[in-house]
Amino acid sequence: MRDAAVTQNSQQLIDRLPKTRGRITENADLGKQTWFRVGGSADVLFKPENIEDLQHFLHYLPDDIPVTVLGVASNLIIRDGGIRGVTIRLLKDFAKVEALDGNLIHAGAGATDKNVAVVAARNNIAGLEFFSGIPGTIGGAVRMNAGAYERETKDVLVQATCIDRRGKIYTVDAHDLNMEYRHTELPEDWIVVSAVFQGKKGKQEEIEARMAEIQDKRESTQPVREKTGGSTFANPLPYKSWELIDKAGCRGHTIGGAQMSEKHCNFMINTGEATALDLEQLGETVRKRVYANSDILLRWEIKRIGEFLAGDTIDYAEDHITKD
Numbered sequence: 001m002r003d004a005a006v007t008q009n010s011q012q013l014i015d016r017l018p019k020t021r022g023r024i025t026e027n028a029d030l031g032k033q034t035w036f037r038v039g040g041s042a043d044v045l046f047k048p049e050n051i052e053d054l055q056h057f058l059h060y061l062p063d064d065i066p067v068t069v070l071g072v073a074s075n076l077i078i079r080d081g082g083i084r085g086v087t088i089r090l091l092k093d094f095a096k097v098e099a100l101d102g103n104l105i106h107a108g109a110g111a112t113d114k115n116v117a118v119v120a121a122r123n124n125i126a127g128l129e130f131f132s133g134i135p136g137t138i139g140g141a142v143r144m145n146a147g148a149y150e151r152e153t154k155d156v157l158v159q160a161t162c163i164d165r166r167g168k169i170y171t172v173d174a175h176d177l178n179m180e181y182r183h184t185e186l187p188e189d190w191i192v193v194s195a196v197f198q199g200k201k202g203k204q205e206e207i208e209a210r211m212a213e214i215q216d217k218r219e220s221t222q223p224v225r226e227k228t229g230g231s232t233f234a235n236p237l238p239y240k241s242w243e244l245i246d247k248a249g250c251r252g253h254t255i256g257g258a259q260m261s262e263k264h265c266n267f268m269i270n271t272g273e274a275t276a277l278d279l280e281q282l283g284e285t286v287r288k289r290v291y292a293n294s295d296i297l298l299r300w301e302i303k304r305i306g307e308f309l310a311g312d313t314i315d316y317a318e319d320h321i322t323k324d
């Protein structure tokens with residue numbers, strides 16, 4: 001019944017979309033493409049051919065149609081009911097990375113963080129090594145101010161080019177984005193299309209050696225080969241989320257097919273048959289227990305997007321805090 005409704009929804013939507021040279025897929029099974037491998041379908045998935053195509057599409061897209069942009073979904077849970085409206089992924093033309101004079105790197109928003117680090121290394125540009133261990137795209141990195149090992153996107157970002165819901169393009173200096181720990185002040189409807197990063201002169205072998213070190217460290221401390229989404233909660237500085245989760249007895253805690261990793265307990269994993277609901281409910285249960293144990297309410301780092309299936313509900317940590 002639900003599938004029929006979704007298909008009808010997708011078809012009605014497609015009839016209202018502007019013409020494009022890009023690719024439109026109706027009822028696209030996006031959940032399987034996320035790192036967690038859970039979640040429902042997008043009514044419509046749009047892969048624009050290039051920036052002009054994206055600009056034209058957004059400009060003529062009726063205002064009432066919601067737009068969502070995804071990178072490689074390494075930091076999000078798509079809920080089991082899927083995503084209404086148009087979901088955009090930036091591939092091909094948006095995935096280019098090139099070195100510019102002055103130890104600068106220009107990258108499309110669809111480029112992987114890793115490729116940015118690799119191209120920088122090949123061009124003897126140091127300072128972007130931290131990107132090599134973050135499995136997302138540049139769009140996600142700018143939106144999330146992604147970072148690792150004491151370096152963050154904000155330390156290297158010079159400017160970002162973005163497009164708004166009406167198709168207007170803006171180039172913004174990094175310091176106007178007020179980037180903080182895992183947060184960038186980017187209007188919700190803006191899509192990052194490219195970014196410029198500043199590195200410094202280095203030597204390829206030394207840069208690559210640092211990237212290899214980062215890779216080793218990750219492999220030994222994080223469940224990088226599991227179906228996961230990275231750090232579930234931002235660290236409530238000066239505390240570390242994993243320590244609070246551990247102290248609250250939640251290492252290994254399981255709901256359905258979702259588990260707080262035994263290896264790194266701020267990572268959730270899909271042990272095989274998890275639903276998005278299992279994962280989100282596990283996160284809320286951990287927030288509730290950590291709050292009861294240490295009076296700190298953890299902030300989700302992982303984004304949860306899309307709709308619940310009819311009848312699904314979440315027992316939110318906040319509801320317990322106000323009641324208790």
Ligand SMILES: Cc1cc2nc3c(=O)[nH]c(=O)nc-3n(C[C@H](O)[C@H](O)[C@H](O)COP(=O)(O)OP(=O)(O)OC[C@H]3O[C@@H](n4cnc5c(N)ncnc54)[C@H](O)[C@@H]3O)c2cc1C
Nearest residue numbers: 071072073074075136137139140141143146147148192230
């Ligand atoms: C094993 C593992 C390890 C990880 N380690 C780290 C780490 O060390 N440090 C860290 O910071 N993160 C880490 N992460 C999380 C994740 O890789 C980062 O947050 C990454 O920046 C997300 O990029 P993405 O392209 O996958 O974005 P998605 O997960 O697809 O999206 C995340 C958010 O960014 C938005 N977004 C995506 N693209 C764009 C765009 N073009 N324009 C505007 N908004 C956009 C989405 O709408 C969403 O709100 C890890 C994840 C995994 C699975």
